[in-house]
Structures are given as C-alpha cells and as structure tokens.
Amino acid sequence: MYNLETPAGQLFCGTHTTLGFSCAMNTVMRLVEADMKIEQVLNGFMVDLEVDSKNVSVAGQALDMCLKLVAPEFAHKPWNHYKQFLLFLEQRHASSVLFAYKDSRFGCLSRAAAVLIYHYDHLAEFLSQNPHINNRLACLVREVMELPYLKVVLVVFACLGVHMVEPLYASTIEKDATHTQLREFYKGLHTGLGQLISNDFTRFTKPEYPGVSDDLFTGVKKTYKEEVLNSVSDLAAEHVEEVKKLTNLMLPHLQTVLARQRRD
Numbered sequence: 001m002y003n004l005e006t007p008a009g010q011l012f013c014g015t016h017t018t019l020g021f022s023c024a025m026n027t028v029m030r031l032v033e034a035d036m037k038i039e040q041v042l043n044g045f046m047v048d049l050e051v052d053s054k055n056v057s058v059a060g061q062a063l064d065m066c067l068k069l070v071a072p073e074f075a076h077k078p079w080n081h082y083k084q085f086l087l088f089l090e091q092r093h094a095s096s097v098l099f100a101y102k103d104s105r106f107g108c109l110s111r112a113a114a115v116l117i118y119h120y121d122h123l124a125e126f127l128s129q130n131p132h133i134n135n136r137l138a139c140l141v142r143e144v145m146e147l148p149y150l151k152v153v154l155v156v157f158a159c160l161g162v163h164m165v166e167p168l169y170a171s172t173i174e175k176d177a178t179h180t181q182l183r184e185f186y187k188g189l190h191t192g193l194g195q196l197i198s199n200d201f202t203r204f205t206k207p208e209y210p211g212v213s214d215d216l217f218t219g220v221k222k223t224y225k226e227e228v229l230n231s232v233s234d235l236a237a238e239h240v241e242e243v244k245k246l247t248n249l250m251l252p253h254l255q256t257v258l259a260r261q262r263r264d
Contacts, residue, residue: 018169020257022109025160028250029057029153036149059153060109062144066116066123069141073100079135081126088126097228110161113154114224118231120151151235152242158224158232159201159247163208164189164254166220171211185211186258193255196248202236204229 038058068074075082082098089096097115101108116123127133127142144150171177171185188210201208207217221229236243 017172017258018165020260021160021165021254024253024257025109025157025250026057026060028246028253029059032246032249033058057153058144059147059150062147062150063109063113063116063154063157065137065144066141067098067112069137070098070119070123070126071100072098079137081130081133081138084130084133085123085126088129089122092122094122095227097225110157110159110165111224113157114161114228114232117151117154117158117235118228120145120154149242152239152246155202155232155236155239155243156246156250159204159236159243160250160254162204162220162224162229163201163212164193166223167207167209167212167216168258170216170220187211190255190258193251193258195251197244197251201247202233202240202243204233 069080070082070085071080072082074080086096097118099108099111099115101112123141124145127138168185168189171182189212192209192211198208200206204221207214
C-alpha cells in the first residue's frame with residue numbers, strides 16, 4: 001500500500017484528460033453540427049472546405065484556420081500573415097495575445113478560443129482592408145468567420161478551459177500535490193460536472209467547481225490575461241441562453257472523460 005500523503009507522481013494523468021476534454025468538446029459540436037445540417041451551409045462556401053467529420057467539428061477546424069493564418073509559429077510560411085497582422089494591431093494601438101501552440105500546454109483548445117474571441121474583430125477588419133490577401137486559407141477564414149454559431153462555440157470552449165481544463169492540468173502537475181488532494185479534487189470536479197452551470201460561469205468572478213481554490217483560479221485567469229477574459233465575458237453576454245444550453249450539453253460528456261481517469 002502506498003502512502004496517500006506522498007507526492008502523487010504520475011498516478012493522476014492530466015495530459016490524457018485534457019486531451020480527452022478537447023476531443024469530447026469537438027465530438028459534441030460535431031453531433032450538434034450534424035443536427036444543424038452543416039453540410040448545407042458548407043455547400044454555400046465559395047471555397048471548398050475539406051471537413052474531417054469523423055474526428056473534428058467544423059467549428060474546431062474554423063478556430064484552427066483563423067489562428068493559423070496569423071500564428072507566430074507559421075510566420076515563415078507564404079500563406080501566413082503574422083507580421084502584417086502585428087503591424088495592423090500596432091497601428092490601432094491594440095495588443096497581441098497570439099501564442100505558439102508548440103510552446104503551450106496540452107489541450108490548448110480553450111485558450112486558443114479565448115484568443116480568437118479577443119482578436120475576432122481585429123482579424124475581420126484586417127481581412128476586409130486587405131482584399132489582396134486571397135490565398136485559399138484566407139478565403140476560408142473569411143467564410144468560416146461568417147458561421148452564425150461560431151462565436152457561441154468559442155465562448156463555451158474558452159469558459160470550460162478557464163473553469164475546468166486549466167485548473168485540472170495545473171493541479172496534476174503540481175509537484176507537491178498528494179494522492180489525497182488530487183483524489184478529492186477529481187471527485188469534486190466530477191460532481192460539479194454533473195450540475196448545470198451557474199449564472200457566473202461566463203463572468204469569471206469565482207471558481208465554478210469544487211476543488212478549484214481561489215488562488216488556483218486567479219493563477220489560471222492570469223495566464224489568459226484580463227483583457228482576453230473581458231472579451232469572452234462581453235461576447236457571452238450577447239449569447240447567454242445559447243452559451244448555457246451548449247455548455248450544459250457538453251458537461252455529461254466531459255464528466256465521462258474525467259471518470260475514465262479517476263483514482264478511488
């Protein structure tokens with residue numbers, strides 16, 4: 001028998017769980033899009049979108065395309081416009097919150113969604129004022145940014161990251177965390193995922209789930225940056241009911257992912 005009060009080591013896996021959360025969120029969106037008959041929407045695109053309908057939602061691919069067009073790690077690619085976008089932001093006295101996926105933690109889907117929300121209007125204006133940027137990726141980005149439900153999905157992805165994904169990952173990699181502490185954290189989070197979200201879910205005023213301390217929650221918010229979270233909250237306020245409905249639809253699937261990693 002091992003001592004429950006010793007550091008947990010690798011018994012509690014945060015990597016596979018966070019990746020599982022991202023997969024579950026995409027899976028739910030893929031099912032929702034199927035009910036929406038998303039194929040009919042895509043048929044109206046001027047540029048063909050090759051959809052991986054088995055593994056990724058259209059919304060998830062839209063997020064990836066939008067950021068890839070201006071992502072710093074692809075600045076050397078001819079289809080990328082990172083440097084031009086940075087100059088565009090500087091001219092408008094706007095800060096850049098773009099980040100390189102390769103330098104981020106596992107399961108950075110939620111943070112990417114929050115960043116895109118912050119830069120959504122910037123990116124739309126950038127493309128509008130630069131019609132000569134007309135490679136295939138740029139044309140697809142213009143198309144997917146018009147998807148009527150994309151902003152709601154981005155808000156849900158971002159909020160789940162702040163309240164659940166990042167706190168869980170941070171807890172599992174904490175070197176001084178004990179088996180007892182992690183076991184209680186997992187159980188509290190699993191219980192919380194079985195309940196509907198609160199009215200403060202998109203305001204980030206306090207932790208949503210048991211086990212997430214105020215200090216941990218504050219640390220997570222700092223990594224996302226205040227201006228980014230304010231953008232998420234403002235957008236969420238425009239789509240309150242849609243955000244609640246989609247989030248609550250995802251929670252049972254996320255609870256199942258967490259249950260697969262629990263240690264009793």
